[in-house]
Amino acid sequence: MMSSKTQPKVAIVCDWLTIVGGAERVLLAIHELYPDAPIYTSQYSEKGIDWFKDADIHTGWLQRFPTRLRRYISPLRQIYFSHLDLSDYDLVISVTGAEAKSVRTGKNTTHICYCHVPTQYYWQLYDDYIKNPGFGFLNPLARIGLKIFARPMRRRDFKAAQNVDYFVTISDYAKSSIKKYYKREAYVINPPVNVQKFSTTPADFSTYKEIKNADCQISKQHNLSKSQENEQIFFTTFNGKSQGSTPVKRPKKHGFITTSRQVTWKRLDLCVQACLKTNTPLTIIGEGPEHAYLESLADGSPLIKFLPRMSQEGINFYLHQSEGFLFPSFEPFGIAPVEALAAGCPVIAYSKGGAREYIKPGKNGVLFNKQTPDSLAAAIRKFKKMKFSPTFVKKSAQPFDEPKFKQKFQTFVEEKLKND
Numbered sequence: 001m002m003s004s005k006t007q008p009k010v011a012i013v014c015d016w017l018t019i020v021g022g023a024e025r026v027l028l029a030i031h032e033l034y035p036d037a038p039i040y041t042s043q044y045s046e047k048g049i050d051w052f053k054d055a056d057i058h059t060g061w062l063q064r065f066p067t068r069l070r071r072y073i074s075p076l077r078q079i080y081f082s083h084l085d086l087s088d089y090d091l092v093i094s095v096t097g098a099e100a101k102s103v104r105t106g107k108n109t110t111h112i113c114y115c116h117v118p119t120q121y122y123w124q125l126y127d128d129y130i131k132n133p134g135f136g137f138l139n140p141l142a143r144i145g146l147k148i149f150a151r152p153m154r155r156r157d158f159k160a161a162q163n164v165d166y167f168v169t170i171s172d173y174a175k176s177s178i179k180k181y182y183k184r185e186a187y188v189i190n191p192p193v194n195v196q197k198f199s200t201t202p203a204d205f206s207t208y209k210e211i212k213n214a215d216c217q218i219s220k221q222h223n224l225s226k227s228q229e230n231e232q233i234f235f236t237t238f239n240g241k242s243q244g245s246t247p248v249k250r251p252k253k254h255g256f257i258t259t260s261r262q263v264t265w266k267r268l269d270l271c272v273q274a275c276l277k278t279n280t281p282l283t284i285i286g287e288g289p290e291h292a293y294l295e296s297l298a299d300g301s302p303l304i305k306f307l308p309r310m311s312q313e314g315i316n317f318y319l320h321q322s323e324g325f326l327f328p329s330f331e332p333f334g335i336a337p338v339e340a341l342a343a344g345c346p347v348i349a350y351s352k353g354g355a356r357e358y359i360k361p362g363k364n365g366v367l368f369n370k371q372t373p374d375s376l377a378a379a380i381r382k383f384k385k386m387k388f389s390p391t392f393v394k395k396s397a398q399p400f401d402e403p404k405f406k407q408k409f410q411t412f413v414e415e416k417l418k419n420d
């Protein structure tokens with residue numbers, strides 16, 4: 001970290017702080033680099049994400065809106081950030097995949113934008129959002145709103161991108177998207193992954209209560225008998241020990257897992273349909289507006305298990321018990337599948353987007369080419385015939401370890417400040 005004599009006055013900006021996700025993990029790493037920098041955002045919910053209790057968080061008039069309306073208020077968010085004046089700071093770091101880069105900065109301010117991807121609902125995924133905005137029965141209204149506002153919001157988004165001094169992004173794919181839509185160059189620093197945490201096999205009962213509660217939910221969900229329930233809880237034990245520390249046989253890796261916010265563009269529907277086609281057990285961890293739809297696709301099948309959002313420790317436990325991780329969405333990178341690799345869990349991923357930058361087909365996973373149940377099902381069948389080296393799978397996650405991200409990002413910032 002810079003010495004106190006050369007430490008600039010820094011502000012950090014992000015789109016929102018209401019949920020746990022990959023963008024928030026990037027923000028946390030940057031916050032740890034600059035712990036005294038205030039964080040400016042549109043909405044904050046400590047209940048939704050409790051990682052920033054030590055941070056000086058600033059919100060404005062959008063905080064009055066319920067956080068569940070976050071997806072509805074992107075035009076208001078653009079207005080909010082475009083009027084947020086941070087010109088008193090020497091350095092502004094925006095961490096964004098939406099409107100936060102629109103903040104106002106002064107001539108003596110260096111604005112570095114860690115851009116996950118150009119705002120997707122304005123640009124590369126606009127057609128997908130028009131087909132299915134993800135608002136359920138309000139989809140017709142959402143389509144009308146998107147069509148009305150998309151053009152002026154694209155113009156404002158493009159203009160905001162021109163006022164950024166330097167772009168950093170998460171992958172070569174995202175770099176090409178920034179060039180295509182914003183006509184700007186970007187420097188690639190892959191997002192941070194807690195490789196050490198996920199590469200460590202769970203060896204105690206620090207999260208046993210969470211795991212037990214999750215499995216009790218499975219029991220209730222599938223109306224298991226008491227003996228079946230006991231068998232299910234027996235399956236979820238750490239390091240071959242039961243709750244009473246009585247030695248038991250460590251369970252064999254079983255089925256597939258996916259962890260994600262349950263929204264339309266994550267395409268978790270493909271996971272459900274493909275696993276039903278291939279008679280493959282699947283555990284889905286997470287929550288979101290698509291949950292009811294995914295449950296309807298599963299149609300009560302005991303093959304498909306739904307678990308609520310849980311801690312990294314809980315996810316790590318299930319990763320170590322699973323044969324593979326499913327990643328069906330079109331994303332510029334994807335932290336969750338790299339966490340799976342760190343746990344020694346090979347990945348089946350959609351081939352378009354950032355997955356090509358860490359999936360080595362046949363060595364740490366399989367790629368599938370079409371976002372269809374049949375294409376994913378074919379990949380699952382192919383996967384089952386293959387053998388993967390857990391050592392190689394884990395090593396493939398090492399380049400994305402969090403300390404490497406912090407070192408690269410801080411070096412980039414210091415170089416740019418020196419040049420300015």
